[in-house]
């Protein structure tokens with residue numbers, strides 16, 4: 082190891098700094114990649130791919146010509162198929178890249194306003210849970226959800242717990258489908274969302290939960306689901322579903338996901 086590090090002696094300060102930047106950048110990208118795919122089907126696929134590479138390496142070392150030829154061909158096929166299989170993850174990664182502040186010009190929603198939004202959401206969810214009223218509430222973040230807002234019924238009303246409960250009351254015209262919130266407003270109700278095709282979702286969960294996961298796989302939105310069957314509350318974000326949330330854990334999770342980390346959140350301004 083010491084011998085391998087000898088070359089550092091011959092580097093100028095400038096080269097050394099460039100090397101450091103290079104390594105930091107690669108580590109950061111790898112770290113982000115791992116975070117992005119952790120717990121998704123992409124992680125399983127990557128593990129499969131790693132096994133294939135190891136098997137191929139061993140068979141080559143042992144001169145198992147036929148086995149290593151087959152493994153080589155399979156590897157090639159998989160590499161070609163990767164962009165297709167990883168399409169949702171790649172899309173999410175590119176969207177995250179494009180969502181950088183560089184390209185955005187949205188107004189910021191500060192911590193106090195976001196806290197008020199979270200309070201209204203929690204008040205609504207507690208009523209819906211108590212009455213076992215099915216609900217699906219999507220909170221838009223950086224990725225625009227206009228496509229889904231447009232397939233629903235435009236509302237554009239200020240968010241309040243009473244308003245949300247009213248929308249999801251059974252047999253009323255807007256109760257079926259999802260509500261989409263942008264900033265301080267319910268933009269639309271009765272929206273139809275894309276369903277996830279994740280094989281890891283429990284069989285007990287039907288299309289409401291699949292829709293919640295689906296929208297978070299193709300965007301950075303956060304979706305809250307209240308089950309009509311059991312009254313349980315779940316939150317979907319980044320293609321992951323967290324189930325059996327009580328009031329306290331729901332608040333903690335929403336604050337973690339929605340509260341601005343530093344400068345404020347990329348959403349519209351709350352009006353009091």
Ligand SMILES: Nc1ncnc2c1ncn2[C@@H]1O[C@H](COP(=O)(O)OP(=O)(O)OP(=O)(O)O)[C@@H](O)[C@H]1O
Pocket residue numbers: 215216217256257258259272273274275276285286287288289290291292307308309310311
């Ligand atoms: N693609 C979709 N987009 C938005 N809402 C949807 C979608 N699919 C189903 N829903 C909503 O979910 C309701 C049906 O829920 P379903 O019983 O299939 O799901 P579930 O996950 O088992 O939920 P629950 O526990 O509430 O029964 C529909 O009446 C509709 O309101």
